[in-house]
Amino acid sequence: MSATVTPLRVNEMPESHESAIAETKPVVQTAAAITPEAAPAPNRIREFSGAVLRAILPPALGLFLFIGLWALIAQDGRIPGPASTWSSAVELFADPFYDNGPNDMGIGWNILNSLQRVGIGFGMAALVGIPLGFIVGRFKFFADMTAPIISLLRPVSPLAWLPIGLLVFKSADPASIWVIFISSIWPMILNTAAGVRQVPQDYLNVARVLALPEIKIVTKILFPAVLPHILTGVRLAIGVAWLVIVAAEMLTGGVGIGFWVWDEWNNLNVEHIIIAIFVVGIVGLILEQALVLLAKRFSYGETH
DSSP states (O other): OOOOOOOOOGGGOOHHHHHHHHHHHHHHHHHHHHHHHHTHHHHHHHHHHHHHHHHHHHHHHHHHHHHHHHHHHGGGSSSOOHHHHHHHHHHHTTSTTOBSSTTSBOHHHHHHHHHHHHHHHHHHHHHHHHHHHHHHHHOHHHHHHHHHHHHHHTTSOGGGGHHHHHHHHOSHHHHHHHHHHHHHHHHHHHHHHHHHHTSOHHHHHHHHHTTOOHHHIIIIIIHHHHHHHHHHHHHHHHHHHHHHHHHHHHHHOSSSHHHHHHHHHHTTOHHHHHHHHHHHHHHHHHHHHHHHHHHHHTOTTSOO
C-alpha cells in the first residue's frame, strides 16, 4: 500500500507558520535597528579620552621638563631647587595674611595692595583712555592733532614716569598709581580708535539719514561694534599694568608684591623670590584669562 505525498506550495503554507514568521520579523528588524545606535558609544568614549589626553599631555610634559631643567641647574647650589622652594611655599602660604607691622606683612596682604594700586590706576586709565579713543577714531582732525603726542610719549619706559610722580604727588602710593595710569592708557586709546575706524561707513550713513545725535551714534552704533576692540585694549593694558607695578614697588617701597620681593632679596631669601615670581605670573595669567573670557562673551558683533 503506497501513500501519496502532496507537495506543499509556498502560498499554501499553514496559517500558524505564517503568523510565526511574521512575529519573528519585527524582532530581527528591531535588533538590527538597535545595534548601529549602540555601537558608536565606545568610539565616543575613545574620542573624548583622546581629546582630554591631547589637551593635558603637552602642558604636563612642558611643566615636567621645566621642573627637571630647574632641578638640573640648581644642582650647583647657586639657586634653590624645586623641593626646597616647595617646602618654603607650603610654610609661606600656611599664614599668608599675618600682620606684624607695615614692614612685616604676609604675602597675601602684599598681593592685595598691589592689586588695589593696579585697579585704581587701571580704572582711571579706562575712564580717560576709552572716551579719548572714541574721539580720536571718530574725528580726523583730533586724530591728527594727538598723533604726534601719542607717538612721542607711548614708547617712553613706564619707570621713567616714576620720578615725575614722586615730584608731583610727594608720596609713593600716588606715584605708583600714576605710573600704572600712564603705562596702561595707550593700548586703550589705540585699540578703541582702531575699532571706531573699522565701523562700516553704511552704519554712519544710516545715522546721518535718521539725523541721530552724536550721543546716540556712540551708544547705539559705535559702542556695540567697537566693544571687542575695547576689550582687546583692556586686556593688553592690564598685562602692562601688572608688569609695571612690581618694578614700581621695588623702587618706591611700602606694602606690595614688588617691595616684598626686594625685601626678601635684602634678607637673601631666594626661595621666597622664586615663589613671588610664580605668584606674579599666576595672578597675571588669571587677570588676562578673565578678560579673555569677557571678550569672548561680548564678541557677538564679529563675524567668523
